[in-house]
Amino acid sequence: MxxxxxxxxxxxxxxxxxxxxxxxxxxxxDQFGWTSRxxxxxxxxxxxxxxxxxxxxxxxxxxxxxMGLLVPAWLTEKLxxxxxxxxxxxxxxxxxxxxxxxxxxxxxxLRRFITKARLxxxxxxxxxxxxxxxxxxxVLGFTGTLVNVFTAGHDYRSTVAIWFRSVFTLQPDxxxxxxxxxxxxxxxxxxxxVLAVWPFSRLVHVWSVPLGYLIRPxxxxxxxxx
Amino acid sequence: xxxxxxxAMVMNLDKCIGCSTCSxxxxxxWTNRDGVEYVWFNNVETKPGVxxxxxxxxxxxxxGGWKLDSKGRLRLRSGGKIRKLATIFANPDLPSLDDxxxxxxxxxxxxxxxxxxxxxxxxxxLSAITGLPMKMETGPNWDDDLGGSALYxxxxxxxAAMSERVQLSFEQTxxxxxxxxxxxxxxxxxVASCPSGAMYKRETDGIVLVDENKCRGWRxxxxxxxxxxxxxxxxTAKAEKCTFCFPRIEEGTPTxxxxxxxxxxxxxxxxxxxxxxxxxxxxxxxxxxxxxxxCLLDPFDETVIAQAKLDGIAEDWIAAAQRxxxxxxxxxxxxxxxxxxxxxxxxxxxxxxxxxxxxxxTAAMGGDNTSADDVFHAVTTMRVPxxxxxxxxTAGDADLVAGVLxxxxxxxxxxxxxxTGAPNTTTDRGLEAAxxxxxxxxxxxAKIADRFVIPAAHREEGAQLASWTSGxxxxxxxxxxxxxxxxxxxxxxxxxxxxxx
Numbered sequence: 001m002x003x004x005x006x007x008x009x010x011x012x013x014x015x016x017x018x019x020x021x022x023x024x025x026x027x028x029x030d031q032f033g034w035t036s037r038x039x040x041x042x043x044x045x046x047x048x049x050x051x052x053x054x055x056x057x058x059x060x061x062x063x064x065x066x067m068g069l070l071v072p073a074w075l076t077e078k079l080x081x082x083x084x085x086x087x088x089x090x091x092x093x094x095x096x097x098x099x100x101x102x103x104x105x106x107x108x109x110l111r112r113f114i115t116k117a118r119l120x121x122x123x124x125x126x127x128x129x130x131x132x133x134x135x136x137x138x139v140l141g142f143t144g145t146l147v148n149v150f151t152a153g154h155d156y157r158s159t160v161a162i163w164f165r166s167v168f169t170l171q172p173d174x175x176x177x178x179x180x181x182x183x184x185x186x187x188x189x190x191x192x193x194v195l196a197v198w199p200f201s202r203l204v205h206v207w208s209v210p211l212g213y214l215i216r217p218x219x220x221x222x223x224x225x226x
Numbered sequence: 227x228x229x230x231x232x233x234a235m236v237m238n239l240d241k242c243i244g245c246s247t248c249s250x251x252x253x254x255x256w257t258n259r260d261g262v263e264y265v266w267f268n269n270v271e272t273k274p275g276v277x278x279x280x281x282x283x284x285x286x287x288x289x290g291g292w293k294l295d296s297k298g299r300l301r302l303r304s305g306g307k308i309r310k311l312a313t314i315f316a317n318p319d320l321p322s323l324d325d326x327x328x329x330x331x332x333x334x335x336x337x338x339x340x341x342x343x344x345x346x347x348x349x350x351x352l353s354a355i356t357g358l359p360m361k362m363e364t365g366p367n368w369d370d371d372l373g374g375s376a377l378y379x380x381x382x383x384x385x386a387a388m389s390e391r392v393q394l395s396f397e398q399t400x401x402x403x404x405x406x407x408x409x410x411x412x413x414x415x416x417v418a419s420c421p422s423g424a425m426y427k428r429e430t431d432g433i434v435l436v437d438e439n440k441c442r443g444w445r446x447x448x449x450x451x452x453x454x455x456x457x458x459x460x461x462t463a464k465a466e467k468c469t470f471c472f473p474r475i476e477e478g479t480p481t482x483x484x485x486x487x488x489x490x491x492x493x494x495x496x497x498x499x500x501x502x503x504x505x506x507x508x509x510x511x512x513x514x515x516x517x518x519x520x521c522l523l524d525p526f527d528e529t530v531i532a533q534a535k536l537d538g539i540a541e542d543w544i545a546a547a548q549r550x551x552x553x554x555x556x557x558x559x560x561x562x563x564x565x566x567x568x569x570x571x572x573x574x575x576x577x578x579x580x581x582x583x584x585x586x587x588t589a590a591m592g593g594d595n596t597s598a599d600d601v602f603h604a605v606t607t608m609r610v611p612x613x614x615x616x617x618x619x620t621a622g623d624a625d626l627v628a629g630v631l632x633x634x635x636x637x638x639x640x641x642x643x644x645x646t647g648a649p650n651t652t653t654d655r656g657l658e659a660a661x662x663x664x665x666x667x668x669x670x671x672a673k674i675a676d677r678f679v680i681p682a683a684h685r686e687e688g689a690q691l692a693s694w695t696s697g698x699x700x701x702x703x704x705x706x707x708x709x710x711x712x713x714x715x716x717x718x719x720x721x722x723x724x725x726x727x
Contacts, residue, residue: 035443037463042355044322055315117356118323122460208442210314210421214307218418220426 004178007189012167015192022199023207036205037127042118043111050107057101061141064093069164073157087148094145101138109135130201133193140187147183160184228501229523229534231543232412232432232574233475233494233680234552235484236562237405238669239580240634241491244371244403246270248483248492252407255482256469261461263329263354266366267468268483270405274379274614275369277404279325282454283383283566289319290452291415291569292508300509300570302419302450310421310446319449323460327364329354355460372401384617388610400583400611404618405491407483408455408468409565409573410434412499412521413508416467419450425465430683431496432574433470441465452569478682490672495550495679496543497557497574498523498534507572514567514621521572522557525550546681551668552576559665561630563619578669579619579627581634583611598632598639605631633657637665 026034040047068090076086109131112119147153163177177188198204252268271277285291289304304310304319332349340347353360369378379385379399410427414434417425424440425447427433436447436456441464447456448465456467471481475494479485484492499521510517523530525547534544547553555578556562562576585595587608593600605612605628612631616624640662643650668676 031439032462032464034439035441035463038443038445038458039460039463040317040320040445041323041458041460044316044320048316048318051316117358121356122463205442208422210311210423210442210444212423213311213421216423219414220417220420220423221429222426223429 002178005174007185008163008174008177009172011189011192012172015195018196019198022196023204026199026204034204034208035202036208037122037124037202039112039119039122042122043116046107046111046115050104050111052104053100054104054108057097057099057104060093060097061101061138064090064097067093068156069161072161072165091145091149094142095149098138098142098145102142105135105138126197126201130194130197130203133190133197134203137187137190137194140183140190143183144181144187147181154181154184156180156184160188163188227503227523227530227533229498229530229537229539230429230432230501231539231547232497232499233410233470234432234497234550234556234574234576235407235481236493236552236555236576236578238491238493238578239402239404240578240582241489242270242403242405242580243489244270244272245488246367247486247488248405249366251482251486252468255471257466259461261459262457262466264323264326264366265457265459265466267455267457268405268407269366270403271367272370272372272401273404273618274382274385274399274401275372276378276381278327278366279321279454280364281381281383282452285452285569287319288321288449288452288454290450290454291566291571292413293570294509294511298509298511300505302415303452304419304446304450310419314421314444314446317445317449320445321448321454323355324364327366327368328360330360330362333359372399384614387617387622388613400586400614402580402583404577405483406453406455406565407481407575408434408470409453409571409575410468410470411574412504412572413570415450415452415569415571416447416456419446420444421446425456428472429501431472431475432499433472433475434467435469435472436465436467438462438464438466452566452571453573475680476683478680480678480680484678490677493551493555493668493672493677495552496547496681497550497552498525498530498539498544498547504572508570513623514570515563515619515623515626518564518567518572519557519560522553524557525553540681540684543681546679549679551672551677551679554664554668559633559661561633561665563627563630565618566621567619568621577619578634579615579630581631581638583615584608584631584635587611596639596642598635601635601639602632605635633665634669637662637669641666641670 159180166173257265293303295301330351421444422442424437443463507517507521556576588595588604612624615627620626
């Protein structure tokens with residue numbers, strides 16, 4: 001097997017299996033450990049800036065990936081979006097998301113590892129691993145965006161996106177991904193690592209977005225009839 | 227009308243000597259663990275003073291509790307559900323560790339390992355959080371007994387709210403101790419602000435708890451509680467709070483703080499309340515103490531008893547509610563007042579305001595503080611302690627506090643007259659001798675059985691109570707996993723193995 005078939009044919013599936021099985025295991029075993037692991041008690045000033053930047057950036061990045069990878073090129077063409085307009089949208093959104101996410105992440109990392117001794121106390125190994133893979137993924141992804149800003153760039157919709165969608169049909173188009181530049185390839189591998197780390201890290205709090213709060217009654221009572 | 231039972235407490239502040247035994251025994255029982263080093267479910271503060279966490283009463287800053295919006299509707303002061311979700315990435319109202327204090331230990335090792343030297347070795351303070359050397363600059367009761375009063379008492383938010391200037395010179399000031407636990411409110415702001423729905427109020431006895439398995443660490447409860455009695459465990463990253471010692475209460479034993487109270491100033495008992503009246507009372511635009519009292523139901527009223535039975539409250543619980551010292555002190559004699567009723571959470575720990583600042587003032591004025599007349603005179607002329615107490619207990623209504631203090635003074639002089647044969651003037655003021663004597667018995671000589679009227683939980687509800695509360699990981703059917711809610715943090719797989727200094 002070539003490196004490409006391992007990286008783009010095996011890795012994604014290993015990551016997906018670990019992601020799913022890991023979540024089921026964690027949900028059943030560790031409700032008590034299932035939390036955002038907020039560190040705001042230990043440091044507030046920089047978190048007030050870094051955390052919203054990071055989270056909004058991350059949400060925009062997810063949205064951008066969904067648009068860029070899941071929407072095929074023929075569909076946008078059919079809708080009459082010219083290449084130029086699409087490129088402009090993708091680059092603007094990508095730069096915005098990347099700047100927010102990376103500046104937020106930089107603040108959060110500085111605060112956690114450089115400035116506050118207290119934060120090191122509440123930092124676990126899982127947090128460090130998560131920061132490494134997530135940070136690498138973000139930097140590599142933003143590299144791709146920047147390259148597309150400053151040069152003619154690479155049309156990921158004819159390589160990365162094809163591979164990404166093919167993963168879900170269980171017939172991974174390894175060749176398509178292998179035809180993309182190194183930073184997209186590394187970004188994809190790192191993203192697989194994020195998926196594999198996810199269920200064992202604080203990232204699980206993503207699934208606990210408390211939307212139910214909007215519709216539940218004000219005071220929660222536990223009755224003996226329940 | 228829907229009748230519910232509420233376990234409630236009264237504290238008689240005149241008897242509190244500020245020994246902090248309650249705090250220490252509570253800490254030994256509940257918060258002597260990693261992650262909650264800085265947490266005191268029970269704390270005793272000196273008033274006037276900044277309290278713990280520092281200036282917790284400053285709701286302009288912390289945005290705790292409820293308020294009425296421009297249309298008179300009841301709203302969380304920290305904003306509605308949308309704002310809660312919008313600030314979920316960073317909660318602007320959350321206190322930091324420094325707003326509580328950085329817990330410390332001492333470098334005791336240096337005492338035995340120091341090399342021979344001219345001077346005695348010194349054990350320097352080390353942070354109990356980081357293990358690093360630190361400067362001790364504050365603590366959970368740093369201004370105890372008005373230590374540094376000019377600095378701390380002046381920073382008391384209640385004083386800022388008073389119309390009259392308070393003389394803070396040491397000779398002329400006044401002080402008393404305020405022990406505080408979770409208020410187990412009828413309208414708890416912490417519960418209403420919990421995005422995960424992990425916090426709940428038990429309908430059986432009104433105790434407010436955190437389901438540790440549902441808590442996701444969104445930390446909105448910490449800021450929403452105006453009494454700052456929900457805390458963040460920094461090891462588990464989940465919320466924890468005073469449990470009203472529910473495992474003890476369920477078997478009919480008083481809370482640890484109440485049982486170990488040296489001054490015997492705490493009373494525990496049931497009150498019946500009307501669940502349907504809670505929201506209206508919390509949103510009252512009138513007298514807030516009266517509104518709080520309006521939720522409580524007369525346990526001797528036939529219709530209340532009939533409805534209580536329909537709502538599943540057992541006969542022995544109704545009987546306990548009739549013998550309740552809380553009912554007697556807060557409702558029948560109306561000497562117990564809620565703490566900061568203006569927070570609109572309908573707190574269920576009530577306080578008998580201290581007469582001692584007024585007695586001291588009476589003596590300072592040259593009066594006789596055993597004479598009701600002199601004390602009444604002092605109560606009506608010495609506005610400063612009165613206004614201060616009113617800030618704490620009646621949302622600023624000094625007359626209401628004065629009424630309670632006069633009643634307490636009347637008990638003193640009535641009983642004095644009975645024992646010394648001195649002329650008795652108190653019954654002329656519309657106070658019944660029988661009432662004063664009952665108050666005397668309850669306040670001065672009450673035995674354990676009178677102070678704590680706690681009916682045990684019913685066994686038939688035991689399984690239900692247990693399923694909410696004792697999902698200890700090792701209790702689950704053959705697993706180390708989580709099979710049920712855990713209101714109290716316990717070590718799990720996710721527990722850090724950090725060593726304390």
